[in-house]
Amino acid sequence: MTAQANAAPPLVIVSGMSGSGKSVALNTFEDLGYYCVDNLPAELLPEFVRRILAGDNAPEKIAVGIDARSLGDLADVPEALSQVGAQGLDPKLLFFDTRDDVLLRRYADTRRRHPLSHLGLVLADAISLERQALKPLRRIADHVLDTSDLNIHQMRRHILTQYGLSGAGLSLLFESFAYRRGLPPEADFVFDARVLPNPHWDARLRPLSGRDAGVRDYLEAQAEVAAYVAQVQGFLDAWLPKLRSETRSYVTVAFGCSGGRHRSVYLAERLARHCRETGWAEVAVHHRELD
Structure with a gap:
């Protein structure tokens, strides 16, 4: 067609x-x-x-x-x-x-x-x-x-x-950032990923980012990361639908880590994918320290 x-x-x-x-x-x-x-x-x-x-x-x-x-x-x-x-x-x-x-x-x-x-x-x-x-x-x-x-x-x-976000209903923006450069002032929810294992300390992974397969594999092999992701997913699934209103066009969910390259990037990508898979039509991602 x-x-x-x-x-x-x-x-x-x-x-x-x-x-x-x-x-x-x-x-x-x-x-x-x-x-x-x-x-x-x-x-x-x-x-x-x-x-x-x-x-x-x-x-x-x-x-x-x-x-x-x-x-x-x-x-x-x-x-x-x-x-x-x-x-x-x-x-x-x-x-x-x-x-x-x-x-x-x-x-x-x-x-x-x-x-x-x-x-x-x-x-x-x-x-x-x-x-x-x-x-x-x-x-x-x-x-x-x-x-x-x-x-x-x-x-x-x-x-x-x-x-990137049409404004038709509630749109979601997932953002990664480095704490050393300050919190994104526009964020509605901020999750601290510094408690998770840091790929930075692996010399093979240090030049990569959370968008690369090597970093994803490293993080997904960690039990703490799996628990963290599950709990954040549960929070978003429970509370994001309640934010829908005629006056609100989008919500920013931010993930921070030390350098803004590995853990926060992985989580922003992972949770954005989860929301798309669960029916949110308007989802965008912004990596402040990479883009």
């Missing part, structure tokens, strides 16, 4: 200032199962969508990056979005913005070249020209995210909660 016979997939257009976090966003969308294409000329968007929906294995979700690297095409974006809408999709434009002083600092720190530097402009002038060119897109954006005061982890978490 082709995609036309099913509901049209979500389509997110990612745009904004160079250096504001668009690459982080597209990488996060890819982690969420979106089919991602970066730097697509705006005039090709309607044909791209038509072709991808006509295939037998059409993606369930699509994210497309359109920005100043296609400077001459930006005027075509509103018309392209209109044509995509005529194909039955409801495209959402997510615009990333950042203050000029922060952009200057980020480029100085990374020593990357601005996409418009080929015009012979100094960095400040290239940023100014790009901002002027992107004004029409910022005006029509469905959502503008100012990343001036956000780090990479905060940007990823925003994408996860806004786009």
Whole structure:
């Protein structure tokens, strides 16, 4: 059955200032199962969508990056979005913005070249020209995210909660973290995994993370871990359904350990899988120290 016979997939257009976090966003969308294409000329968007929906294995979700690297095409974006809408999709434009002083600092720190530097402009002038060119897109954006005061982890978490979780009913976000870097302030439930055996002390496992089979096998062979998981599962099974309400869109369940690489990551993945298997439709995972 082709995609036309099913509901049209979500389509997110990612745009904004160079250096504001668009690459982080597209990488996060890819982690969420979106089919991602970066730097697509705006005039090709309607044909791209038509072709991808006509295939037998059409993606369930699509994210497309359109920005100043296609400077001459930006005027075509509103018309392209209109044509995509005529194909039955409801495209959402997510615009990333950042203050000029922060952009200057980020480029100085990374020593990357601005996409418009080929015009012979100094960095400040290239940023100014790009901002002027992107004004029409910022005006029509469905959502503008100012990343001036956000780090990479905060940007990823925003994408996860806004786009990985639909908000239809109660959605769950499982997060891992390192205690030495502080508790995630947005967590609703926090479970301390530092009481469990630590794979860090095994030289073979130290470079790995809780997503790797070696670490999983090590932890699942420990009786303490099995008891811990069973008790947390029982707690979540009993109390998460009681949090459903019309005013609450998602709940964050956080697991912490010393370094945020092994035990907490394993538990976040394990409990997220458990919740999916027990019928929760909207479940996302965020590893603060890895992502």
